[in-house]
Amino acid sequence: MNHSLLSISSAVLLAIAITMVIATFRLRVRVLEKYKAIEWSRQQITRALELCDSNDVDDIMNGLQTVRALGFADEQLLNRVGQLLNHHDQRVIEHAQDALLALARRGLMAISTKQASS
């Protein structure tokens, strides 16, 4: 009686272990993809910040377009975009306003999505 109970329990536990190992491999792939996406976002933010810090108006506008397309920014990039609202070139100011609008829209969407999911 004891032996068969122990054998069945051991077999069930080993099956659980094998299932968890397979699930772990699948989960690992998804998590590593997320980390790649985080790395990519960081690279894009760094690139956008470098362009926005440039003295060339075309580069600044490229940087602002990148921010607009990304729809997200870190604190440093957000500050820089805010500073560009006082730029002497009207086109840069317009691009900065568009970029901030895109960020605000995405931020509101994220908040509403979070509220809906919670």
Add this chain to the structure above:
Amino acid sequence: MTTEKRLREWLLWKVCLPFIFIAAMWPVGCAMRRPDAYERAFAHGEFLIFGAFVLLEAALEMKHSAPDDDWWSDVARVAGIVVIFCYGFVYVLVVQAEEKPNFKHDLVFYACFSCSVALAALSISIYSYWRAKGGAASRQLPVE
């Protein structure tokens, strides 16, 4: 300390290393030329205590690292308590089995059960580690 680093240290110091050290009792017994090294190493339920603590630790880590993943933390905690409960029974049964004339045969079954619990607890802990890491990554992601 970042969540990732804390999780990595938890997995290494509280899960993997204790497992390796307890598992090493078997090869050590073999090196001492004991014919019943496997039974002597695992039948008394050291791996059950390990499994219970590792599952309870995984539950706590999940609670801190991924607070929105409560159900998995509860599953790990309940599993840990069940393993502790089993340990009491297994210990008493092993002591009784040792009084029998052919006790070595019985101890093999208890040792296999202990190893299965340890392997299941280890795999659940590694899964919990990746789950918590995934939760931390999701919070860092600017766009889902």
